[in-house]
Amino acid sequence: MEEKTKKEEKSHIDSSDVKAPPKQRLTVCLISAAFFGSVGSSFLYGYNLSVVNAPASFIKSFYNRTWMDRYGEPIGEDTVTLLWSVTVSVFAIGGLMGALTVSFLIKVLGRKGTLLANNALAVIAALLLALGETARSFEMLIIGRFIIGMDSGVALSVLPMYLGEISPRQVRGSIGQFHAIFICLGVFIGQVLGLPEIFGQEKRWNFLFAFLAFPALLQLCVLPFLPESPRFLLMERRDEVAAEKAFQAFLGRTDVRRELDEVHAESRAQNTQRTASVLELFRKRSLRWQLITVIVVMSCYQLCGLNAIWYYTNGIFEKAGFEKALIPYITLSTGGIETLAAIISGLVIEKIGRRPLLIFGFSAMAVFFSLLTVFLHFQDRFSWMPYLSFTSILLLIASFCSGPGGAADVCVPAVRGGLRRRCRLPARRSAGDQKQDLRGDQPEFLQDQRSRGSGPRARDAGRAGTHRRQRTQEWRRRGDGELLLTHLHLTDEQLLYMSVCVCVRERVCVRRGDGELLLKHLHMTGIYFC
Structure with a gap:
């Protein structure tokens, strides 16, 4: 009798009106959107981080020849260094300009539409960079780097938003890792194509930049056939039928009322509340820790110094005492270890969590940056010191990709989602x-x-x-x-x-x-x- 009563109570509890979310499986549509969305966005950004490394000496020679043809005298060492520095750094300036246009573009074109339109910038940049030597114009290279920087600025802002809105919460961390993995993969492919046996030659270096058009065209061929973000369709376009179809395609099930209700609730909340100003955002105590989290994480992410490693890897290894013939292959190992670390991070992020990965990654980077500084300082005194420098660089890159490289892109949008919920104030x-x-x-x-x-x-x-x-x-x-x-x-x-x-x-x-x-x-x- 007691066993029967326990069974009845258990069945009554299981049939309560509060049900757990259904276990989510990955669908072909969701994987395709994450894959092809990352190919034309994250991959291009990673590729442009490393592609300028291999042809650096050839591009400087091209600057010298162009200067001789125009002015009849060789270019000064300071001038060529300045032009090369501008060519490298204008990529970041273009990224800033592109990021500033995102808020307007996503409202007009949507998430998927912005990614598709952004490919036009990649194609234009590929043409300018590939034809600059033929036209004997180093200005085309600088403008091309600026435009591809704009492309990367837009892509890095829109793609995480698109992936976060199309993926269910149960697998959002894993889907978000597509962004980080393809950045690492782009860095690795840029290093592979820059080898002397492929495009790392004086007569072929412009093909490295022509390759930029391939991922953009691939995304243009596939992404139009995939659904738009359901949240955008429902909240911005007010198209519930299209939003329901998009949810069904991404989630792989017909019953998507739960997801539609969540978006409807958020839409109603936006209609009944007003958006907080910047001053109100900083004054609200309930948002203080979220703001601190976003500011600290993204500041450390951008100022961690890893881009200096990518842009000047060859120079670092050359000063560390490695032979020039071996440097391209040594550099290749850094891209491989980065990709491997990003994949491992994507597999464990849902089990370990974002915060432990961020703490581990930034702490390990601080340790290995300190060791690298010491090893580079004493590398002229000991013959075995360059190998320690190389090991420190590998561990530094692995620390970044296993922690901040992927977890920050997933953690910050999640915190930003909480801010979006709580930074709205009641209507007057x-x-x-x-x-x-x-x-x-x-x-x-x-x-x-x-x-x-x-x-x-x-x-x-x-x-x-x-x-x-x-x-x-x-x-x-x-x-x-x-x-x-x-x-x-x-x-x-x-x-x-x-x-x-x-x-x-x-x-x-x-x-x-x-x-x-x-x-x-x-x-x-x-x-x-x-």
Whole structure:
């Protein structure tokens, strides 16, 4: 009799109205969108980081010949160094200009449309860079590098957004790693094609830049047949039919009401709330740690100094004492170790989490940068010191790709999603409306919870909440706020009502962003908050 009662209770708990999200599998459409989206975006960025390494001496010789033809005298060493530095660094300036146009482009063209239009920049840059020697114009190379920098700036901003919006939460970390893996793969392919046996020759170096058009054209051929971001279709275009079809294609199932409801809730919250200004964003205490996280992570990501390793790898190895004939092959090993580390990071990121990978990566980079500085300083005194420098560079690159290289691209959009939820303020309301809310016109959501606060059903729901506590604690520990809110079935509107209707202590908790204390003070059953 007791066993039968336990079985009935277990079946009743399993049939509770709070269901776990269905286990998500990877679909062909989702993998294709991640693959071909990364080929024409992340791959090109990584390729351009390393492609200027191998033909550096040939490009400087081309600058000298062009200068002789124009002015009848050889170019000065300072001038050629200046031109080469501009050629390398203008790529970053172009990236900044491209990133500044993203907010406008994604509203007009959408995520997929922006990626497709961005390929025009890659094709134009490939033509300028490949034909610069034929036209005897080093200005074409500088302009081409600027344009491909714009292409990379747009791609690095739009692609993570597109991948994050089309991938379900269960596999979002793995899909987001496509971005990091293809950057590493682009670096590696640039090093392979720069070998003397392929395009690393004085008569063939322009083919290295002509190759830029191939990934762009490949993306142009495939990406138009894949769906647009469902979130963009529903929130910007108001096309629910197209959004439902896109969700079905990416998720591989016909029942996508849960995903549509989430986007609808976010859309309603945007309509009932106003966007916070920059000053309000910095003044809100509840957003302080999210802002600090984004600023610190991205500042360390951009200022970690790895680009200096990529741009000047050959020079570093040459000064370290390696033979010039071996340097291209030694450089090739750095691209291989980077790609391998990025793949391993993609396999373990969902199990380990973003934060441990970031802490490990940045800490290891600090150690190996320090060792590299010491080894380079003493490399003239010991014959075996260059090998330690080479080992430090390999470990430095592996540390970056296993941690910040991939985890930052996944972690920061997740934190930005939390900011998007919480940086919206209630629409301006009259004092009478606020008093009416506080007196008793409470939302149906709260009234329903109070009606369910007693009786057998509430006790069963409490048992079900106990069964779900481990998952909730796991999401809190990982800092996955969006997944936690989905699990708790809380929309932005309900959070807004809570901040107005609950008692003073609870409102203080909301303002401070203290989620743990807020859960303790809320007068609600365990159905939502267990």
